[in-house]
Amino acid sequence: MVIACFVTLLGLLSRSSLLSSTSFLGQYSGDTLWALLVYLLVRWLLPQQSILRSAISTGLFALGIEVSQLYHATWIDAIRHTQFGGLILGFGFLWSDLICYAVGISIGVCLERVLLQKRFQR
Numbered sequence: 001m002v003i004a005c006f007v008t009l010l011g012l013l014s015r016s017s018l019l020s021s022t023s024f025l026g027q028y029s030g031d032t033l034w035a036l037l038v039y040l041l042v043r044w045l046l047p048q049q050s051i052l053r054s055a056i057s058t059g060l061f062a063l064g065i066e067v068s069q070l071y072h073a074t075w076i077d078a079i080r081h082t083q084f085g086g087l088i089l090g091f092g093f094l095w096s097d098l099i100c101y102a103v104g105i106s107i108g109v110c111l112e113r114v115l116l117q118k119r120f121q122r
Helices: 002-015 022-047 051-068 074-080 083-089 096-122
Strands: none
Touching: 002 022, 022 051, 022 096, 051 074, 051 083, 074 083
């Protein structure tokens, strides 16, 4: 859970004025870190689930959130215009976000495999 807190902090920093929104990191790190955080939360909530199943369910969840950005009813746009709602739901559909989600989930899978491998080597 410490890693999830660290990822959350990095994600919030990526959306702050510390990074230019036009820089590569400013444009893509937030969505990548968001997907990594969701993966970590899925693994924490469902530890018995396989890594592959966790990655797939996280990917489907992220895809669902991204596709939901095509829907613009007054009630959901009002949620999106709150700070928390905007961070979770986003504002507009972008194909590049799907790539960021895949990268974030892949980072989570790789981190987990490295950590598991080190645990079993002891």
